[in-house]
Amino acid sequence: MTDMTDALSLERQVCFALAVASRSVIGVYRPLLQPMGLTHPQYLVMLALWEQAPLSVKELSKLLQLDPGTLSPLLKRLEAIGYIRRRRDSQDERVLVVTLTAEGRELRSEAERIPSSVxxxxxxxxxxxQELHRSLxxxxxxxNGAHR
Structure with a gap:
């Protein structure tokens, strides 16, 4: 029997509840994304691009709160399956720009059913x-403020 007054009890840990909730909710998305050939992290990239493409890798990294080292393999895979294209910016060769392909843009209509299905x-x-989203x-x- 766990003592709920114990500050170290597993059930009282916000990190535990968030981790389990995250895994559980992502599990709900998995069968919805599978027919599109997307993982949940790839889906997040596509959401950002459907909303704001084209984006530089730096902009995408900031928007998704992912470091470029984590984002790069996601982009390579999305490019390999034909949903995005990466190219150097014509104004600044140091900047890598991510755009949607026609197939990537068309995938949006299929993805529109996902939020209601979830x-x-x-x-x-x-x-x-919606209240949970505001709280999170x-x-x-x-x-993020505590890290500074």
């Missing part, structure tokens, strides 16, 4: 999920 599979009210956004900002 809400349905979770069986939670949309309002509850505050946690992210607080954690």
């Amino acid at each position: 809400v349905e599979r979770l069986g939670m009210d949309l309002e509850e999920l 956004t505050r946690v992210i900002a607080a954690a």
Whole structure:
């Protein structure tokens, strides 16, 4: 029996709840993304590009809060399956720009069903999920502020 007054009890750890929730929710996405040939991290890249392409790797890295070393293999794989193209900026050869291919742009229509499917599979009210999103956004900002 776990003592809930123990500050080190597993059940009281925010990090544990976040880690399990993250794995569980990503597991809900997996079967929805599989037919498109995407992993969850690749899906996040595509979401950013559908919203704002073209983006430099640096801009994409900042937007997704991923270091370039983590982002690079995701981009290589997305390029290999034909969804994106990476090219040097004509104004500055040091800048690598990521654009969507026609196939990558077309994939957006297939992906439009994912958010509602996730809400349905979770069986939670949309309002509850929106409040969770706001809370998690505050946690992210607080954690990012604590690193400085």
